[in-house]
Amino acid sequence: MDYYVEAISVKKRSYKTEVYRIRPLKELLGDLRLSEITPKHVVAYRDRRLATPNPKNNNLPLANSTVKLELMLLSHVFSTAVMEWGMESLINPVEKIRKPKAPPGRSRRLTPQEEKKVLGAAFRHPNHEFFAIVALALETAMRQGEILAIRWENISWAKRTVFLPLTKNGDLREIPLSRKAYIVLHDYMTPAREGRVFGYTSSGFKSTWRAFMQRLEIKDLHFHDLRHSAISSLLERGLNTMEVAAISGHRSMAMLRRYSHLLAYKLVEKLDPKPKRKKNRPIxxxxxxxxxxxxxxxxxxxxxxxxxxxxxxxxxxxxxxxxxxxxxxxxxxxxxxxxxxxxxxxxxxxxxxxxxxxxxxxxxxxxx
CATH class of the missing domain: 3.30.160.250 (Double Stranded RNA Binding Domain)
Structure with missing residues (x-):
């Protein structure tokens, strides 16, 4: 496992997360050689981890998804050993066991009232960057890490786009800026020639968001849920799935469907479109x-x-x-x-x- 970290994990963007995820694998299976690990060992590991208290809430066990990700990582260790470390005779025991069932994806998105409340309070936040980050998340569907990594030299004011040279899935992406997003970056913030747009670190912003939610007394709203809301809003505005996927960076339509939570009442007009009226001068x-x-x-x-x-x-x-x-x-x-x-x-x-x-x-x- 230590060699896997040094040779494989270190090359991944999820390096820190993977090191954390390997700890229980080393603790519970570390006294065995790869060739000694059988499906029986993996089943015992799975069941023990599923019974482990959740560090965030001791009244609940570890989430199924957490244990499933640990097993997927262990499976990749075996696959890597077979393909790259000359251990062709090794059998992957993880493939032979039943994996924990992952829970359904979150369907949380802001209500219109919550969106106004969040934006209003964010606008009055003592750190003006906080409002800009929240507004961009709702307008562009960018992830938190992508927003915090924006650099001034990657913004094209003429094309009204932001270039993301490094994203979660490793692809390059160019994000179109809506009028509101453009105003946030061009007028609300102070543009510079180069450098990072935002000074927040990932952990610093997460702490600020938690405190912000507690102050507003809004329950069960993660910052990532703003991405859900933005994707749903793009679809409701009439963009097709390919256009939305180009903005959000999703490779599969299945993942995009999981993130989109359309408000039914906004689809009523599409079911029974009103006849087009002649253009009259509005009062x-x-x-x-x-x-x-x-x-x-x-x-x-x-x-x-x-x-x-x-x-x-x-x-x-x-x-x-x-x-x-x-x-x-x-x-x-x-x-x-x-x-x-x-x-x-x-x-x-x-x-x-x-x-x-x-x-x-x-x-x-x-x-x-």
């Missing part, structure tokens, strides 16, 4: 609807937040002043979106917005 008033605002009274000020616009927050010493200022800023925001040729977001239903405390209330505010 401006209809494009400037009232939006729900969260009005919160603090000891020395009143703050107005718009859940449909994560970057709109207005404060003043008096409520009426705060509301008047909020109207003006809301108007400029909506008109700016219209001038860019895009549709403003559909106002949320007031009942769908959670009121955080007795000091807050929801009120509809019109920009005109």
């Amino acid at each position: 401006l008033r209809d494009q400037l609807p009232p939006y729900p605002a969260l009005i919160t009274h603090y000891s020395n000020c009143v703050v107005v937040d718009f859940p449909d616009f994560h970057d709109l927050r207005v404060g003043a010493s008096k409520e009426q002043d705060a509301i008047e200022r909020a109207k003006g800023i809301l108007l400029r925001k909506v008109v700016g979106i219209l001038c860019d040729g895009y549709e403003p977001p559909t106002p949320s239903f007031p009942d769908s917005i959670g009121v955080p405390s007795s000091k807050s209330r929801i009120e509809m505010i019109s920009p005109i």
Whole structure:
């Protein structure tokens, strides 16, 4: 096993993970030669590991998927010994045993309300990079490691793309940037000629995300679930599976299907498409609807937040002043979106917005 680490694992991107995964194999099978390991030994290892308490929660056993990955690694050790180490007579005992059944893949994605809540809170996070990372995950379907590894010299502002020279599956990939993703990198961040875009390390960002979720009191939401949400959103926007796979980097349609969790109500219009209406000049008033605002009274000020616009927050010493200022800023925001040729977001239903405390209330505010 030590030789496998030195000769094989060290060449893999998953080197650290593999070293960690080899520890129990060495501990429970390390006193045996490869030629001495039989299916009986592997079955005993499997059953013992399945009964081992989970280090993250001692009330639960190790996940089936964890034990299955360890067995797959052991199987690869045998395959490598046969093909590369001159041990042609060796028989792989892992192939002869029943593997733990892997659980179904996660189907968690953000609800529309959760997405607004997450983006709004991320925008107010003390580290401005945190919001940019969250927004890019939802717009590009990139993995956490891919986002943290983005370099300024790999961004093409003219083509509006990000080049990823190294991805999880080893392929090169070029990611198209949506308008929102472009604004995040070009306007929200401070572009440079070269170097890493983000200063977060992988472990540092994971710790920040855990604390962020606890503060928002959102249950069972992993950062990787944002990738699920982004892929589903791309499919709902009308991109076909080949186009989405080119963005997400999936090699097989089976994996892509596992990651896509389409919202049924967004598919209704595709089942019964509305007849195309003649292009008439839209009525401006209809494009400037009232939006729900969260009005919160603090000891020395009143703050107005718009859940449909994560970057709109207005404060003043008096409520009426705060509301008047909020109207003006809301108007400029909506008109700016219209001038860019895009549709403003559909106002949320007031009942769908959670009121955080007795000091807050929801009120509809019109920009005109």
